[in-house]
Amino acid sequence: GVTEEQVHLIVGQALKRYSEDRVGMVDYALESAGASVINTRCSETYETRTALLSLFGIPLWYHSQSPRVILQPDVNPGNCWAFRGSQGFAVIRLSSIIHPTAVTLEHIPKALSPQGTIPSAPKDFAVYGLKEEGEEEGLLLGQFTYNHDGDPIQTFYLEGDGVSTYQLVELRVLSNWGHPEYTCIYRFRVHGELAH
Amino acid sequence: GVTEEQVHLIVGQALKRYSEDRVGMVDYALESAGASVINTRCSETYETRTALLSLFGIPLWYHSQSPRVILQPDVNPGNCWAFRGSQGFAVIRLSSIIHPTAVTLEHIPKALSPQGTIPSAPKDFAVYGLKEEGEEEGLLLGQFTYNHDGDPIQTFYLEGDGVSTYQLVELRVLSNWGHPEYTCIYRFRVHGELAH
Amino acid sequence: GVTEEQVHLIVGQALKRYSEDRVGMVDYALESAGASVINTRCSETYETRTALLSLFGIPLWYHSQSPRVILQPDVNPGNCWAFRGSQGFAVIRLSSIIHPTAVTLEHIPKALSPQGTIPSAPKDFAVYGLKEEGEEEGLLLGQFTYNHDGDPIQTFYLEGDGVSTYQLVELRVLSNWGHPEYTCIYRFRVHGELAH
Ligand SMILES: [K+]
Ligand SMILES: [K+]
Ligand SMILES: [K+]
Numbered sequence: 371g372v373t374e375e376q377v378h379l380i381v382g383q384a385l386k387r388y389s390e391d392r393v394g395m396v397d398y399a400l401e402s403a404g405a406s407v408i409n410t411r412c413s414e415t416y417e418t419r420t421a422l423l424s425l426f427g428i429p430l431w432y433h434s435q436s437p438r439v440i441l442q443p444d445v446n447p448g449n450c451w452a453f454r455g456s457q458g459f460a461v462i463r464l465s466s467i468i469h470p471t472a473v474t475l476e477h478i479p480k481a482l483s484p485q486g487t488i489p490s491a492p493k494d495f496a497v498y499g500l501k502e503e504g505e506e507e508g509l510l511l512g513q514f515t516y517n518h519d520g521d522p523i524q525t526f527y528l529e530g531d532g533v534s535t536y537q538l539v540e541l542r543v544l545s546n547w548g549h550p551e552y553t554c555i556y557r558f559r560v561h562g563e564l565a566h
Numbered sequence: 567g568v569t570e571e572q573v574h575l576i577v578g579q580a581l582k583r584y585s586e587d588r589v590g591m592v593d594y595a596l597e598s599a600g601a602s603v604i605n606t607r608c609s610e611t612y613e614t615r616t617a618l619l620s621l622f623g624i625p626l627w628y629h630s631q632s633p634r635v636i637l638q639p640d641v642n643p644g645n646c647w648a649f650r651g652s653q654g655f656a657v658i659r660l661s662s663i664i665h666p667t668a669v670t671l672e673h674i675p676k677a678l679s680p681q682g683t684i685p686s687a688p689k690d691f692a693v694y695g696l697k698e699e700g701e702e703e704g705l706l707l708g709q710f711t712y713n714h715d716g717d718p719i720q721t722f723y724l725e726g727d728g729v730s731t732y733q734l735v736e737l738r739v740l741s742n743w744g745h746p747e748y749t750c751i752y753r754f755r756v757h758g759e760l761a762h
Numbered sequence: 763g764v765t766e767e768q769v770h771l772i773v774g775q776a777l778k779r780y781s782e783d784r785v786g787m788v789d790y791a792l793e794s795a796g797a798s799v800i801n802t803r804c805s806e807t808y809e810t811r812t813a814l815l816s817l818f819g820i821p822l823w824y825h826s827q828s829p830r831v832i833l834q835p836d837v838n839p840g841n842c843w844a845f846r847g848s849q850g851f852a853v854i855r856l857s858s859i860i861h862p863t864a865v866t867l868e869h870i871p872k873a874l875s876p877q878g879t880i881p882s883a884p885k886d887f888a889v890y891g892l893k894e895e896g897e898e899e900g901l902l903l904g905q906f907t908y909n910h911d912g913d914p915i916q917t918f919y920l921e922g923d924g925v926s927t928y929q930l931v932e933l934r935v936l937s938n939w940g941h942p943e944y945t946c947i948y949r950f951r952v953h954g955e956l957a958h
Contacts (some may be wrong), residue, residue, distance in 0.1 A: 371567020371763020384577045402840035448598035569763020644794035
């Protein structure tokens, strides 16, 4: 059996990690640290909500309709970028030039979805490193599948050459978990090592 | 005694629930998901703070003075809707049509209140289902008492008929815990089953 | 060994404290509760980020460039007040008149810093109580050192006379942990007892 001290230690370590942005890794795609979405190519932002903006006569700018929200930590239901169909693109300028080593994709937990399922979550996606914004293709850093039955926060490790450095990373969502009209991205993070 | 593995399991489950909006239930009154306060009847919003708006010459819109804040998750001290006296009303248009099954009321913990008590917290309140906005009465779904000595987040189960569906729900606060001037609502959630 | 019930109790208590603004003490310097930064004396705010403001043509006001952010709970990387050099000042009007008993200084954890170190964190700092805004000196309430190897949230206890009350408190940062260009303050809290 474990002692009371050991329990306190385990709890303390779990809360420490929880407070370190949940995953304990630097997010080079975080907007508040200087990253930005610079291009969404042909993706068509989908308006999932009726206009609630004028209820009290307050001109309010809804975060949830801009691709920028995928770089923001608030993942309360609705705070996502929704694009039409199941394929969408986002070119992100990171806050630093890095050797990318992993990405993290996040959706709301099923418990917080009205249907109890998350059909609008991304399924297959690919990550590319770009040398300049105009570049069409870029280098494929990895292709993965977000598991709709797994933890809401999922990290995927890239097979980089450990040499190339990038400040531009592209997320290409290739399919979703069944929603016929749109796909929602709550948060996308990029991890790595600072280039020297 | 429990094993170290079991402790990690218990901690993991507790943090999972914590990250699911604390209660693990869909909130159909969440603003970011599409809900809104459409009417506050005769409630008089109370200005609890002096105008700090012009300190740096920045025109800033304070959330805390609108009833909208009761549908927003940020419950840091001050992020509440304060109304004059101890009776206030809010008609909420939910993000979906549902069979309402429960509501959750939230206030700040006593530890974060300067007085060490929460006299401005709501005490007795009732919840009504409305068929249309102009409706005066609606159907009483339940009357409850928020316990100022209890957990800051309290869920109350409605005695619905399990048949009626609503998109409009009204919160009627009937008394508070002793504050002579105003009552503060930090967050109000509505739970239920999607109507089909 | 401990029982499963005891583990649940320990976990529950830890999460309760976590949800009480992490430290379980009233923060009289919290902006949402009515506090404000009224003066930064000769401190020169440092622009650490390139202007990302016009990317989508949205006029956006970045919190991170105002001293106000030190009174706001969001401590995601970048949500700090950066001032040039290693010495900076902030005179804060608290939300109430209090006997100050402690202050809390917060920085991001090393795990979330690209370099793995936090050279821009404050090191030596002093706290003063002021009777009026124009006052040059004030009363020294304590001088402390923020430990860059310690917990991101550190509380320091003041040696007040237990009699004097203040609504104005000044934070004077005297040095940092090595950054040659700027120092970042993520959050500063003031604790105490309400004056009667
Ligand atoms: K988000
Ligand atoms: K709120
Ligand atoms: K902050």
